[in-house]
Amino acid sequence: MITINEDLCKGCNLCKEFCPLKVYEESKIPNKKGIHVPCPKNENKCTKCGLCILMCPDQAIAVDDKDED
């Protein structure tokens, strides 16, 4: 499961741009701080490679290792 901490995300979109499988999409609606927090729309494609965790400058992304299926 991918969780984005809305208190930490600043909406830089690096995760969206650098995810090799294009898991993230920018949300249409801004949050209460006016930030368009990306959403892991294509989460089913995620291979848990962890690149977004390394790329997020605000330590806002968590990818759970546990497989749900």
Added chain:
Amino acid sequence: MDKTNQNRFMKYLRTDRLPNIFCPGCGNGIVMNAFFNGMERAEIDFDNLALVSGIGCSSRVPGYIKCDSLHTTHGRPIAFATGLKLANPELDVVVFTGDGDAAAIGGNHLIHGARRNIDLTVICINNSIYGMTGGQISPTSPTGSYGSTAPFGAVEKPFDLSELTKAAGATYVSRWTTAHPVQLANAIKAGLQNKGFSFIEAVSQCPTYFGRKNKMKTAVSMMQWMKAESITKRRAEKMDVTDLKDKLIVGEFQNKNEAEFTEQICKLIGDKCTTGKPSSIKSAFKED
């Protein structure tokens, strides 16, 4: 937030200070991630770590990390770290610095640290500009790049910090960018394991000043630019010098064994050396 699904580096951070002060998309946070990753893989004991930094946005990194840290004066982190390491040879001492901090005001400390081959790991976040003070040109700003002190473009040639520290005597030198976080983490791991002066140049983005003044308004466009301009050292060696103009050569520039400064001093002072004895520092993070 749900504790069961937390960012995996959160355990190293002073969570009460978050969100960090860095601008959206600033590379400092990526270098921080690469450091945690390299530290884990080098099997460094987090409790045995001391972080030292100077002044600048990049130098604020240790302020977010839950271990002992020294936030020193501008340009002087290597000088403070030298004292810290000599008094406590068993500590793993890591310096976080910027291009302005390490190469402008602190340039002499940098070359002399390298010359002594003292066992420090220096992580220099090179964003080619002074971020904290408003976008002035730094010693690593590319010729022709714009800054608040170079409205018509910088005239000088930039320093190549990796070549500089290699020539000065550093025994481990690597350069990667924030667009190569895995390779950067590998370099930090190797630097931490090297017994001697390790210099890791992390070429990074300052979208707020360098980006805005140089026609790259977002962190994404800056990182795409760094990725596109990077050429590995191995490939560059086979290329013509003219084709390498304005390219960013990345890779490992030095990795060798040489006598280390602290060890030599310890040999000289015999049983007065504090190696193997309790640390002379009382940790702010350990209970009494």
